[in-house]
Amino acid sequence: MKGLPSLERAVVVLSRFPGVGPKSARRMVHHLLRRGHGETGELIEALEGVRDRIRGCACCHNLAEEDSGAGEILCWICEDPLRDRSRLCVVEEPSDLLAIEKAGLFKGMYHVLGGRLSPLDGVGPDALNLASLESRLAGEGFAELIVATNSTVEGEATAHFVARLAEPFVPCITRLAHGLPMGGELEYIDESTLYQAIVGRRNFKI
Amino acid sequence: MKGLPSLERAVVVLSRFPGVGPKSARRMVHHLLRRGHGETGELIEALEGVRDRIRGCACCHNLAEEDSGAGEILCWICEDPLRDRSRLCVVEEPSDLLAIEKAGLFKGMYHVLGGRLSPLDGVGPDALNLASLESRLAGEGFAELIVATNSTVEGEATAHFVARLAEPFVPCITRLAHGLPMGGELEYIDESTLYQAIVGRRNFKI
Ligand SMILES: [Zn+2]
Ligand SMILES: [Zn+2]
Numbered sequence: 186m187k188g189l190p191s192l193e194r195a196v197v198v199l200s201r202f203p204g205v206g207p208k209s210a211r212r213m214v215h216h217l218l219r220r221g222h223g224e225t226g227e228l229i230e231a232l233e234g235v236r237d238r239i240r241g242c243a244c245c246h247n248l249a250e251e252d253s254g255a256g257e258i259l260c261w262i263c264e265d266p267l268r269d270r271s272r273l274c275v276v277e278e279p280s281d282l283l284a285i286e287k288a289g290l291f292k293g294m295y296h297v298l299g300g301r302l303s304p305l306d307g308v309g310p311d312a313l314n315l316a317s318l319e320s321r322l323a324g325e326g327f328a329e330l331i332v333a334t335n336s337t338v339e340g341e342a343t344a345h346f347v348a349r350l351a352e353p354f355v356p357c358i359t360r361l362a363h364g365l366p367m368g369g370e371l372e373y374i375d376e377s378t379l380y381q382a383i384v385g386r387r388n389f390k391i
Numbered sequence: 392m393k394g395l396p397s398l399e400r401a402v403v404v405l406s407r408f409p410g411v412g413p414k415s416a417r418r419m420v421h422h423l424l425r426r427g428h429g430e431t432g433e434l435i436e437a438l439e440g441v442r443d444r445i446r447g448c449a450c451c452h453n454l455a456e457e458d459s460g461a462g463e464i465l466c467w468i469c470e471d472p473l474r475d476r477s478r479l480c481v482v483e484e485p486s487d488l489l490a491i492e493k494a495g496l497f498k499g500m501y502h503v504l505g506g507r508l509s510p511l512d513g514v515g516p517d518a519l520n521l522a523s524l525e526s527r528l529a530g531e532g533f534a535e536l537i538v539a540t541n542s543t544v545e546g547e548a549t550a551h552f553v554a555r556l557a558e559p560f561v562p563c564i565t566r567l568a569h570g571l572p573m574g575g576e577l578e579y580i581d582e583s584t585l586y587q588a589i590v591g592r593r594n595f596k597i
Contacts, residue, residue, distance in 0.1 A: 188467025189456050191440030198437040201430070202419050213408050214441060215486045218454065224407070225442040229435055231404040234397030235420060236431040248424065250395050261394030280421045 192218075244321075246297040246314045248279045262286075262295060269293040271328040273355075275318065275347050277301050277335060285333060293329075296321060301334060301343040313343075315350065322354040330355040336363065398424075450527075452503040452520045454485045468492075468501060475499040477534040479561075481524065481553050483507050483541060491539060499537075502527060507540060507549040519549075521556065528560040536561040542569065 192214055199210035217225045242249040242260035249260035262268060262282075272293030276282050282295050298313045322330070330351045334340035348358050363381035365374055374382070398420055405416035423431045448455040448466035455466035468474060468488075478499030482488050488501050504519045528536070536557045540546035554564050569587035571580060580588075 189445065189454055191437070191444045191456055192454065195437040195441045198434050202422055204415060204418070209410060211486075212410070215484070216408055217438075217441060218445060219484070222442050225438055228404050229438050229442065231397070231401040232423075232431055232435050232438070235401045235423060236428050236435065238397045239395065239424060248395055248398065250397055278421070278425070280417075 242297075245295050246279075246299055246317070247282055247295055267292075270325070272331065273321070273325075273327045273329070274331040274333050276333050277340065277343070281333065281335070291331070293331075298334070298343065298347075301337070301339045302346055303339050310346065315347075318347070319350055322351050327355050329357040329359060331359050331361070333361050448503075451501050452485075452505055452523070453488055453501055473498075476531070478537065479527070479531075479533045479535070480537040480539050482539050483546065483549070487539065487541070497537070499535075504540070504549065504553075507543070507545045508552055509545050516552065521553075524553070525556055528557050533561050535563040535565060537565050537567070539567050 195214045196207060196210045199205055199213055200207050202210075205213075217228070238250050240249050240251055240258055241247075242263055243257035244259055244263045247260040247262060249258045251258045269292045272291075273296055274282075274285065274291055274293055275296045275298060276285065277298050277300060279297055282297060285291055285295075296314065296318050298315070298318070300308055300313055302308060302310065302313070330348075332344045332347050334344045334347070344360060348360075351358055362385055363378065364385055365371070365378070365382050371379065401420045402413060402416045405411055405419055406413050408416075411419075423434070444456050446455050446457055446464055447453070448469055449463035450465055450469045453466040453468060455464045457464045475498045478497075479502055480488075480491065480497055480499055481502045481504060482491065483504050483506060485503055488503060491497055491501075502520065502524050504521070504524070506514055506519055508514060508516065508519065527533075536554075538550045538553050540550045540553070550566060557564055568591055569584065570591055571577070571584070571588050577585065
C-alpha cells in the first residue's frame with residue numbers, strides 16, 4: 186500500500202519465513218500495530234538476543250548461548266560432564282539435535298553438519314562441518330557413530346558420505362531405524378516407509 | 392531448551408502472533424539462525440521501521456508513515472486532494488480500510504474506530520475513536536456515511552451506535568450489503584448469509 190513503506194517492508198521480510206505468505210505477514214504486522222509499541226519492542230529485543238547471543242558451538246556446531254560475548258563457546262551438551270563421550274550422533278541441523286534430545290534416550294555427544302549434501306544446489310562436502318567431524322573422529326576415539334541424517338534422498342547420500350569418512354576411525358556405525366511411526370495406522374503409511382518397516386521387521390517377543 | 396534462553400525468549404514472543412503456535416515459532420527462529428545474522432538484522436530493522444515510523448493519522452486514525460519524525464501526521468488518504476470529501480466510511484481497523492481500498496470502488500474518506508464495542512471485554516464507547524468521529528460529523532458536512540463494521544454481533548452493535556451518533560449530522564447513512572460472495576456456491580454458504588441474501592434480493596435486469 187502506497188503511503189506505508191515501513192509496513193510494506195516488514196511484510197516483505199516476514200514473508201520470507203517458510204509457511205508465512207504475504208497475507209499472514211500482513212496480519213502479523215497489523216497485530217503488532219494493534220498491540221502497540223511495547224509489543225514490537227519486545228519482539229525486536231528478542232530477535233536481537235538471537236542475533237547477538239546465539240553462536241555455533243566451537244566443538245559440535247550445535248547452537249550455544251554466550252553470556253560474556255567474548256571468544257569461543259561450547260554448547261550445553263559439550264559442557265555437560267555427564268554425557269557419554271563414547272558415542273557420537275551426526276545430525277543435519279540443530280533442530281534435529283533438539284528433536285533427538287526431546288526423545289530423551291540418547292545421552293552421547295553430537296556433531297551438527299549444518300545441512301546435507303546437495304550437489305544440485307551447490308552444497309558439496311566443503312559447505313558442511315565435515316573437516317571438524319573428521320578431526321573429532323580421529324582424535325576422540327568414539328565406540329559408536331549414529332548417523333541421524335534425514336530420510337530424504339539427500340540425507341541418505343549424506344549418511345553414506347559420513348559413514349565412509351568414519352569407517353577408518355569408528356568400530357560401530359549405525360543408522361536410525363525406519364518403520365511405522367508410533368500409533369501409525371498401516372492404511373495411512375506411505376509405501377516406502379511400510380517397505381522399510383517390513384525389511385526391518387524384528388522377532389516378536391512373546 | 393536449557394542453554395538457549397535467547398532462543399526460548401524469541402519463541403515465546405513469536406508465539407503471540409495469531410495463528411503462530413510454539414512449533415512454528417521455533418521453526419521461524421531456526422530459519423533465522425540458518426540464514427545468518429544479516430537476515431535477522433533485516434527483520435529487526437523492518438520492525439524498527441514499523442515501531443518508529445508508523446503512526447495513527449491525526450484526522451482519521453488510519454495508519455500513516457512519518458518521514459520527518461515530528462508532530463502530527465496525516466495518512467495518504469486524508470492528504471489526497473482528489474478524494475471525495477462528501478462521503479465518510481467508518482471501519483473498525485486499518486486493515487479493513489486497506490481491504491476496501493483494494494476493492495477500488497470507494498473514493499471517499501475514512502474514519503477508523505480502532506476496534507468494536509465489546510462490553511464483555513470492557514471495550515466501551517470511550518475506548519474507540521468516537522469523539523473525533525462526532526466532531527468530524529458535526530464539522531465536515533458529509534452527504535453520506537457508510538458504516539462498514541464487520542458482520543459480527545459486536546460489529547452490528549457498533550454499527551447501530553455509530554448510526555445513532557451520526558443521525559443528527561448526516562442525511563444518508565448506509566451499511567454494506569450482505570449476500571453471496573462472488574463465485575460462492577449456495578451449498579456452501581452459511582444459512583444466515585443466505586437469509587440476508589434472500590432478504591436483500593434485487594430485480595433481475597434482463
Ligand atoms: Zn557442542
Ligand atoms: Zn487519515
